[in-house]
Amino acid sequence: MKRKTLSKEVQYNGxxxxxxxxxxxxxxxAKNGGIVFKRVDLEEGRNIISMSIENTFDLTRGTNLKNEFGAEIYTIEHFLSALYIAEITDLVVEIDGNELPIGDGSAKFFxxxxxxxxxQELEEDVEELEIKLPINLTVGDKHIIALPFDGYKITYTIKFNHTFLKSQMLEIVLNRESYKNEIANARTFGFDYEIEYLKKNNLALGGTLDNAIVVKKDGVLNPNGLRFEDEFVRHKILDLIGDLKVLNRPIKGHIIAIKAGHALDIEFAKLLKKQEEKIC
Structure with a gap:
């Protein structure tokens, strides 16, 4: 696949x-520099954060990057998910804060x-990351497995001990059309009992029912309900695509995830990179 960037500059405020x-x-x-975040609100020369797996940190509630000077950029996974499906490998992202806009909580607007x-297609190639042998990672009851497959397929299972949100499973073969129709619109979600804790810890201060699903005991608080009956597992697939984008390589294989999350996703990306280096 050829490396790709945008045809023109574009701005978004949110x-x-x-x-x-x-x-x-x-x-x-940009040309052949990978994905780079530039914090224009910070001192020049110390404000460049390259997208690399070595720069990931604090993966509890999102995927975040930092550089050696302490400059940080938070909540990049939805943006990276859209970049993956659009095959964008090279881009400079100028931003005047430490997190990306949330939009409606999905990857649709990105x-x-x-x-x-x-x-715009560039001259240089980007090498596909092909799963040639089974790979697995398990931490407690969370699992990610990769198997050989002619294409990019994701099977994801979530399971919560909750009165409304219990288990969901979805399998999808990814391409631009399936992503746009089945994954891009799926929104981030949280539980009503988490709200007080998040606010007390200065988190989710911009969260509203316009940019997140809030799950209550017997349904969701959002007045318009869900976009898909299984929107929750669809969003987890969206996140996984974005998290593995830190490798900045097209993936060929079948990824099976069970109760995974950002931290396990990134550990699995590290494992994929290490296994490929061994094979090569």
């Missing part, structure tokens, strides 16, 4: 989920602004 601040984000075409800007 609220950040955790700080609740207005964020200005500018996407600038994909829309990418497609509106247009996609």
């Amino acid at each position: 609220i950040g989920l955790h700080k609740g601040e207005q964020i200005k984000m500018k996407l600038i075409p 994909l829309e602004i990418i497609e509106d800007a247009g996609i």
Whole structure:
């Protein structure tokens, strides 16, 4: 596959989920430099954060990056998910805060602004990451497995000890069309009993029913309900796609995830990289 960037510069302004601040984000075409975040609110020369697996940190509630100077960028997984499906490998993201805009809690608006800007093919190739042998990672009751497959397929199972949200499973073969129709619109979610804790810890200050699903004892608080009956597992697939994008490689294989999350996703990405290096 050829490396790709945007055809033109594009800007988006929106609220950040955790700080609740207005964020200005500018996407600038680049050539062969990978995905780079530039914090324009910080000192020049210390504000560049490269997207690499070595720069990931604090994976409890999202996927975040930092550089050696302490500059940080939070909640990048929805954006990376859209970049993966659009095959964008090279981009400079100028941003005036420490987190990306949350939009409606899905990847839909990110994909829309990418497609509106247009996609430009570059001269250099990017090598596919092909799963040639079974790989598995288990931490407690959380599992991720990779198997050989001619394409990119994800099977995901979630299970919660909750009166409304229990178990969901979905399997999907990924391409641009299936992602746009089945995954991109799925929103992030949380539970009503978490709200007080999050607010007390200065988290989810920008969270509303317009950008997240809030699960209550017998349903959801969102007045318009769910976009899919199994929207929760669809969003987990969206997150997994974004988390594995830190490798910045197209993936060929079947990924099976059971009760995984950002921390396990990134550990699995590290394992994929290590296993490929051994094979090579």
